[in-house]
Amino acid sequence: MRRKVISSIVIMVSGTNILVAQDAKLSIVFSDAEKQSKLMLVEIPKAKTTGSAATTGVTPGSTGQELVSPRTLDSNKLKLVSSRDWTSGFFPGVLWFLYEYTGKQEWKTAAEKYTVNLEREKTNGGTHDMGFKMYCSFGGGYKLTKDAHYKEVIIESAKTLSTRFNPVAGVIKSWDNRTRWKYPVIIDNMMNLELLFAATQLTGDSSFYKIAITHANTTMKNHYRPDYSSYHVVDYDTVSGKVIQKTTHQGYANESAWSRGQAWGLYGFTMCYRFTKDKKYLQQAENIAAFMTLHKNFPKDLVPYYDYDDPAIPHVPKDASAAAVMASALYELSLYSNKKGESYKRIADAILGSLTNNYRSPIGENKGFILIHSTGSKPSNSEVDVPLSYADYYYMEALLRSKKLKEKKSLF
Numbered sequence: 001m002r003r004k005v006i007s008s009i010v011i012m013v014s015g016t017n018i019l020v021a022q023d024a025k026l027s028i029v030f031s032d033a034e035k036q037s038k039l040m041l042v043e044i045p046k047a048k049t050t051g052s053a054a055t056t057g058v059t060p061g062s063t064g065q066e067l068v069s070p071r072t073l074d075s076n077k078l079k080l081v082s083s084r085d086w087t088s089g090f091f092p093g094v095l096w097f098l099y100e101y102t103g104k105q106e107w108k109t110a111a112e113k114y115t116v117n118l119e120r121e122k123t124n125g126g127t128h129d130m131g132f133k134m135y136c137s138f139g140g141g142y143k144l145t146k147d148a149h150y151k152e153v154i155i156e157s158a159k160t161l162s163t164r165f166n167p168v169a170g171v172i173k174s175w176d177n178r179t180r181w182k183y184p185v186i187i188d189n190m191m192n193l194e195l196l197f198a199a200t201q202l203t204g205d206s207s208f209y210k211i212a213i214t215h216a217n218t219t220m221k222n223h224y225r226p227d228y229s230s231y232h233v234v235d236y237d238t239v240s241g242k243v244i245q246k247t248t249h250q251g252y253a254n255e256s257a258w259s260r261g262q263a264w265g266l267y268g269f270t271m272c273y274r275f276t277k278d279k280k281y282l283q284q285a286e287n288i289a290a291f292m293t294l295h296k297n298f299p300k301d302l303v304p305y306y307d308y309d310d311p312a313i314p315h316v317p318k319d320a321s322a323a324a325v326m327a328s329a330l331y332e333l334s335l336y337s338n339k340k341g342e343s344y345k346r347i348a349d350a351i352l353g354s355l356t357n358n359y360r361s362p363i364g365e366n367k368g369f370i371l372i373h374s375t376g377s378k379p380s381n382s383e384v385d386v387p388l389s390y391a392d393y394y395y396m397e398a399l400l401r402s403k404k405l406k407e408k409k410s411l412f
Helices: 002-016 026-050 090-102 105-116 119-123 130-145 148-162 187-203 206-222 259-276 279-294 320-336 341-358 389-406
Strands: 067-074 077-082 184-186 233-236 243-247 374-377 382-386
Touching: 026 067, 026 077, 026 090, 026 105, 026 389, 067 090, 067 382, 067 389, 090 105, 090 130, 090 389, 105 130, 119 130, 119 148, 130 148, 130 187, 148 187, 148 206, 184 187, 187 206, 187 259, 206 259, 206 279, 259 279, 259 320, 279 320, 320 341, 320 374, 320 389, 341 389
Parallel strands: none
Antiparallel strands: 067 077, 184 233, 233 243, 374 382
16 A cells, blocks of 8 residues: 555656756756855844844853844744854754855855854764764855865864763753753754764764664654654653653644654654665655555655644645755655665655745845745744744755765765
């Protein structure tokens, strides 16, 4: 039954939504992204100079720190964040993607400028978001330039992230100073494992690799339900290593499936297979993909609602960021799955086409963000139906992955 449903999805999307290659050629899409990013580069210093940047709701501890990267819009004001914020690395990553596609020196220069603003974070042990911050920025730069200093920063960042690993619980701690949880681990943390895997490749030190696979294995065991949907937050007792509670922070309910969390898991376990070639990670990713694409509430335009289980669907916000992460992950997954690879690629193409045709900002608007209609946290009414920097990042990554697959080039 599942194969038939997946086939029907592929047939549906191949006839209606895969328009990116026809109606909006990749060169045009990237040209538009350049225009928006140039606008963003103008808006950032303008917001700093005029003091008009919205800074509410940023990472605790950021007060008084230099604002370095755009995160979203708040009442149509550009919200900038300090390097401490988990989203600080995405705009530098977008700039590196533009340099990768165009080869233009101006994008390399801009990427270097916004990347160096984050270097102080390499020793910030108070966060699990080292991968998001440091690998999306310095990691993206290192892939393209092989800059020796970038390599040093990546390794130092991985060492810092490793200090948050608890061997009894077998996981990397997510948030500090939270009264609701004792030792919270969020599904988002799967994304930060790429930094650890990369550090092992760069140094030959297997300790990073071992932490990454232990965290992945524990997450697979404790975060996932029988239908392969994921909890958002799992709380641990670090004395016994046992689970205390399973909850949500950004989803509709504790037992619901928060869409971006499902996408983080899909991406994370696909990436784990890339580095380990352990088939249990491939199987996990395929099961997550099935849950996401076959769910009764997966919309026709393939851009998920913020949560799969909000009873008010379809009268709830969409999340373009979840779709972008999902598309990028499916492109990679298509490389590893012999039986379903082509299906995954077609679904990714369709998601990318839907985002391109219906979720991009008009040129010259939204302070330079590329995508619109993302949702940060619906339960707290924070960043609902707005542009988000990480939506732009994974959309750009998905575009480049699509291009490389068509050209039969390596993704990595």
